[in-house]
Amino acid sequence: MKTDLPDAADVRAAAARIAGVAVRTPLLEFPALNARTGGRVFVKPEVLQRTGSFKFRGACNRLSQLSSAEAPGGIVAWSSGNHAQGVAAAAALRGLAACIVMPSDAPQLKVARTRGFGAEIVFYDRLKENREEIGRGLAAARGAIIVPPYDDPDIIAGQGTAALEIAEDASRLGVGLDAVLVPAGGGGLAAGTALAIGALLPDAKVYCVEPAQFDDHAQSLASGARIENPSGGHSICDALMAPLPGEVTFAINGPRLAGGLSVTDGEVEAAMRFAFEEMKLVVEPGGAVALAALLSGKHDARGAAVAIILSGGNVDAALFSRVLSAG
Amino acid sequence: MKTDLPDAADVRAAAARIAGVAVRTPLLEFPALNARTGGRVFVKPEVLQRTGSFKFRGACNRLSQLSSAEAPGGIVAWSSGNHAQGVAAAAALRGLAACIVMPSDAPQLKVARTRGFGAEIVFYDRLKENREEIGRGLAAARGAIIVPPYDDPDIIAGQGTAALEIAEDASRLGVGLDAVLVPAGGGGLAAGTALAIGALLPDAKVYCVEPAQFDDHAQSLASGARIENPSGGHSICDALMAPLPGEVTFAINGPRLAGGLSVTDGEVEAAMRFAFEEMKLVVEPGGAVALAALLSGKHDARGAAVAIILSGGNVDAALFSRVLSAG
Numbered sequence: 087m088k089t090d091l092p093d094a095a096d097v098r099a100a101a102a103r104i105a106g107v108a109v110r111t112p113l114l115e116f117p118a119l120n121a122r123t124g125g126r127v128f129v130k131p132e133v134l135q136r137t138g139s140f141k142f143r144g145a146c147n148r149l150s151q152l153s154s155a156e157a158p159g160g161i162v163a164w165s166s167g168n169h170a171q172g173v174a175a176a177a178a179l180r181g182l183a184a185c186i187v188m189p190s191d192a193p194q195l196k197v198a199r200t201r202g203f204g205a206e207i208v209f210y211d212r213l214k215e216n217r218e219e220i221g222r223g224l225a226a227a228r229g230a231i232i233v234p235p236y237d238d239p240d241i242i243a244g245q246g247t248a249a250l251e252i253a254e255d256a257s258r259l260g261v262g263l264d265a266v267l268v269p270a271g272g273g274g275l276a277a278g279t280a281l282a283i284g285a286l287l288p289d290a291k292v293y294c295v296e297p298a299q300f301d302d303h304a305q306s307l308a309s310g311a312r313i314e315n316p317s318g319g320h321s322i323c324d325a326l327m328a329p330l331p332g333e334v335t336f337a338i339n340g341p342r343l344a345g346g347l348s349v350t351d352g353e354v355e356a357a358m359r360f361a362f363e364e365m366k367l368v369v370e371p372g373g374a375v376a377l378a379a380l381l382s383g384k385h386d387a388r389g390a391a392v393a394i395i396l397s398g399g400n401v402d403a404a405l406f407s408r409v410l411s412a413g
Numbered sequence: 414m415k416t417d418l419p420d421a422a423d424v425r426a427a428a429a430r431i432a433g434v435a436v437r438t439p440l441l442e443f444p445a446l447n448a449r450t451g452g453r454v455f456v457k458p459e460v461l462q463r464t465g466s467f468k469f470r471g472a473c474n475r476l477s478q479l480s481s482a483e484a485p486g487g488i489v490a491w492s493s494g495n496h497a498q499g500v501a502a503a504a505a506l507r508g509l510a511a512c513i514v515m516p517s518d519a520p521q522l523k524v525a526r527t528r529g530f531g532a533e534i535v536f537y538d539r540l541k542e543n544r545e546e547i548g549r550g551l552a553a554a555r556g557a558i559i560v561p562p563y564d565d566p567d568i569i570a571g572q573g574t575a576a577l578e579i580a581e582d583a584s585r586l587g588v589g590l591d592a593v594l595v596p597a598g599g600g601g602l603a604a605g606t607a608l609a610i611g612a613l614l615p616d617a618k619v620y621c622v623e624p625a626q627f628d629d630h631a632q633s634l635a636s637g638a639r640i641e642n643p644s645g646g647h648s649i650c651d652a653l654m655a656p657l658p659g660e661v662t663f664a665i666n667g668p669r670l671a672g673g674l675s676v677t678d679g680e681v682e683a684a685m686r687f688a689f690e691e692m693k694l695v696v697e698p699g700g701a702v703a704l705a706a707l708l709s710g711k712h713d714a715r716g717a718a719v720a721i722i723l724s725g726g727n728v729d730a731a732l733f734s735r736v737l738s739a740g
Contacts, residue, residue, distance in 0.1 A: 109443070116436075117463050134692070362730065363522070366460035366694060366726030403734075410733065411730060413730070
C-alpha cells in the first residue's frame with residue numbers, strides 16, 4: 087500500500103464523490119472563543135456531519151466505489167464507534183450488509199446508533215483480543231470486504247474533504263490560516279488534512295492532537311519512526327486510543343505535520359464544558375482535543391488565525407452530564 | 414408606535430448594520446431529521462449566535478444606532494435572560510452601561526452570562542412585581558434609555574435578519590420553502606420573520622410555536638385580537654412566558670402569520686434530546702419548540718421543505734442533564 091499513497095487530487099475526487107450525501111459542514115467563528123484565545127479561531131464542527139462524526143466521509147468515499155457484486159458478503163469493519171457508524175450508514179445507503187467489530191466497552195450511544203443504521207455488531211475484549219484478527223476472520227468466512235478505519239487511501243482521501251472545505255471557506259472569507267489542529271487516533275483525519283491543506287494553504291501548519299497517554303503521533307513525529315503507546319494507558323477519549331500511527335497514514339503525516347500536541351482528560355472535559363456553554367455544541371471527548379489544546383494554551387493562538395476540527399459528538403448522555411457537573 | 418411599523422427594508426438595513434458583529438449562522442440540514450419528518454428540514458441554529466440566542470441581533474441593531482451622548486445613563490432592559498445577554502453584550506461593544514431587570518428564578522447560566530458581559534442585574538419577583546414598572550423607574554432615575562425585548566421597530570427588524578439569512582440561503586440552495594416555524598414569546602422574532610419571509614419568500618407560510626399554557630399568539634391569531642394567557646400557567650420554556658402578544662409585534666403578526674402551534678413540556682424535552690443525540694446541538698427549552706412541533710407531528714412536514722429556528726441554547730447544565738436522563 088505504501089506505493090499507493092493518496093494525494094490532494096484524491097481528496098478532490100472524494101469531495102465530488104460524497105457531495106450531496108455527506109453534509110457540507112459550515113466553518114464557524116465564535117466571538118467568545120476568539121476573546122478567550124486572543125486569536126481568530128475557525129471551527130469545523132464535524133459533530134454536525136451525518137452519523138455525528140467526520141468518519142462518514144471516508145466510509146462514504148470508500149463504499150461509493152463498491153458494487154454489491156464486488157461485496158457479496160457485505161462489509162466488515164472494526165471501530166470503537168465512529169467509523170462503525172460511518173460504515174454502517176454508508177453501507178445502508180448502498181444496500182450492503184455491514185458487520186462491525188466493536189469493543190465491549192464502547193459507549194452505549196455508539197453501539198445503539200451503529201445498530202440503528204442496520205449493522206450487525208460483534209463485540210470483542212479490547213484488552214485481551216485482537217480486533218483485526220477477528221475482523222479478518224469474519225470477512226474471510228463471509229466473502230466480505232474489509233473497510234479499515236484509517237490505513238486506506240480512500241478512507242484518508244475521504245477524511246481529507248473536511249479540511250478541503252476548511253481551505254475553501256477560509257479562502258472565501260479572505261483568511262490566511264496559520265495553523266490547523268486536528269484530533270489523531272490512527273491518523274487518517276490528520277493525513278487527509280495534511281494533503282488538503284498542503285495543496286491549498288501551504289503556509290498553514292498542521293498539528294495533530296492526542297490524549298496524553300496516547301501520544302504515539304507526537305512521539306513518532308519527534309523521532310521520525312512509528313512508536314507504539316505503552317500499554318495500560320487510560321483516556322476519556324474512546325475514539326483516540328489506537329496503539330500506534332497507521333503505516334499509510336504515517337507515511338503521509340511524517341513528512342507533513344508540524345508536530346503533535348497532547349492534552350489531559352481534565353483539559354478535554356474543560357473543553358467539552360466550554361463547547362456546551364459558549365458554543366452550544368455537543369462534542370465527545372475525542373472530538374474536543376483540538377479545542378482543548380487551544381483553551382489550555384498548549385497551542386498559542388494569540389494574534390493568529392487557527393482552524394480546529396471538532397471531529398465527533400457521539401457521547402453518552404450519562405458521561406456528558408457527569409462532565410458538565412464536574413465544572 | 415403603531416404608525417411606525419418596521420418593514421422588510423428595515424430588516425435589510427438591520428442586516429447591514431449588524432454584519433460582522435453578529436454571527437451569520439449557517440442553514441443546516443440533518444439527514445436524520447429529514448428521515449424522521451419525511452420532509453426537508455432546514456435548521457437555523459441561533460444557538461450559535463453571539464450570546465447564544467437570536468436576541469443579540471435586535472439588541473445590536475438598536476444599540477448600534479445610539480451614541481453614548483444619547484444615553485448618558487446607559488441602557489435599561491427587562492428580560493428572562495436572552496434579551497438580557499443580547500443587550501449586555503451589545504452595550505459592552507458600544508461602551509455603554511447596562512442594567513437588566515431579571516426574574517429571581519431566571520436560569521443561573523443566563524444570570525451568570527449576563528453579568529459576564531458586564532451588566533448590572535436587578536432581580537424582581539415574577540409573580541408579584543411588574544418588571545416594566547421597575548425598569549421604567551430605573552431608567553427615569555438614571556437617565557437611561559430603555560431597550561424593550563420585542564415591542565420596538567428596531568428590535569423587530571434586527572430579529573428579522575435571521576429569517577432574511579434563511580431566505581437568502583434557501584434561495585442559494587434553490588429550495589422553495591413551504592413553511593417557516595419560529596418560537597414566540599412576545600412575538601418579536603415572529604414579526605421580523607414575517608416581514609423578511611413575506612418579502613423574499615411570499616409563498617412560504619410563517620407559523621409561530623408556543624408552550625401549551627402560553628399560547629396567547631395562537632389564541633390571538635384565531636380570534637383576531639390580542640388575548641392574554643390565563644394566570645398560573647407553567648412551562649419549562651422560561652424564554653417564552655410573555656403574558657400576551659406585543660402591541661407592535663401583533664400589528665405585524667396578526668395579518669401575516671399562517672397560525673400558531675403549541676407544544677407540551679414533554680414534547681419540548683423530547684426535542685432537546687433529539688437535538689443532543691442526532692444534531693449535536695445544545696438547545697434550551699424555549700429554543701426547541703419549533704423542532705418539537707415537527708417531531709410531535711403538530712406540523713406535518715412530509716414532502717415539504719420547512720425551515721425552523723432554534724432560537725437559543727442558554728440552558729443550565731443541571732436542567733440539561735435532567736432532560737437527557739429522562740429520555
